[in-house]
Amino acid sequence: MLTEDHKLQRIEISQRLLQRCQQDNGDEDTTHIGVGSGEDFQANNNLLDNLITGDETWVHLNTPETKRDSMTWKHPSFPVTKSSKCRGPLLNNLTQQWLQRYGWEILPHPAHSPDLAPSDFHLFGPLKRHLGGMAFETEDDLISELRNWFDNLDVDFFRVGINSSLSRWQKCIDLHGDYVEK
Numbered sequence: 001m002l003t004e005d006h007k008l009q010r011i012e013i014s015q016r017l018l019q020r021c022q023q024d025n026g027d028e029d030t031t032h033i034g035v036g037s038g039e040d041f042q043a044n045n046n047l048l049d050n051l052i053t054g055d056e057t058w059v060h061l062n063t064p065e066t067k068r069d070s071m072t073w074k075h076p077s078f079p080v081t082k083s084s085k086c087r088g089p090l091l092n093n094l095t096q097q098w099l100q101r102y103g104w105e106i107l108p109h110p111a112h113s114p115d116l117a118p119s120d121f122h123l124f125g126p127l128k129r130h131l132g133g134m135a136f137e138t139e140d141d142l143i144s145e146l147r148n149w150f151d152n153l154d155v156d157f158f159r160v161g162i163n164s165s166l167s168r169w170q171k172c173i174d175l176h177g178d179y180v181e182k
Contacts, residue, residue, distance in 0.1 A: 007177025014169035122161030
């Protein structure tokens, strides 16, 4: 559940990123991208075309249990146990130093916001559906299938995911920081 602070952070970051994309409206290097609310934004191609998003997900030799299967009943007086699925720091110091060394800009991303991360809302779902029901004998078999899946994706698949960030940022603002539906 999002706290009011999380919602405010989500709104602020979404506004900043949208403004960043809109700031060069007069530039020849822009394109119109609809955001689903009847408005068109001029998206700065330099930002979106150079955006690299990083995230991770687990893949298994056998299809993992669903979230519903992994739910447990707990009496209110029992302590809450930390899940092994809890995230650590989103960007460790070594990664930050490497990105800064090569002059890469780190864009802000609000905590607890998979609905605003293209890899979460656009990439991992289709990947999990593709792997659903498959079982692999070895890690090499799994890696081979992953490479095959990624190699067969069209460039437009990734472009659509990145460009849909604009509509998701706007929807986050419109929803006063609440989650954008999947």
